[in-house]
Amino acid sequence: MFINEHASGEEHEHAEMVDATEDAEHHEVAKERLKRKEFEIFIGGLDKDAVEDDLRKIFSQVGKVTLVKLLMNPQTKKNKGFAFLRLATVE
Secondary structure, three states: OOOOOOOOOHHHHHHHHHHHHHHHHHHHHHHHHHHHHEEEEEOOOOOOOOOOHHHHHHHHOOOOEEEEEEOOOOOOOEEEEEEEEOOOOOO
C-alpha cells in the first residue's frame, strides 16, 4: 500500500484499520469456502445417461444432499461423466 509522506498519523491509522478490516473479511470468506469444500465430493466414471436425480437418490443413503453439479456436454446434452456433490455434513 502506498502512503503519502505527508499523510497525517490519523490518515495512516485509518488506512491500517481499513487493511485490517479487509483482511478479516477476506479471511472469513476463505474460511467459508473451505468449510463448504469439506462437504463436497468429486464423483467420476459416471454413465453418460446418469441424471441429477440418480445421484441424489444414491447419495441420499449416505447423507442429506444439498447440491449436485452434474457437468453437461452442450452438444450431446449428456453428462461429461463426472459431477460434484455437496452433503449437509461431513459425517
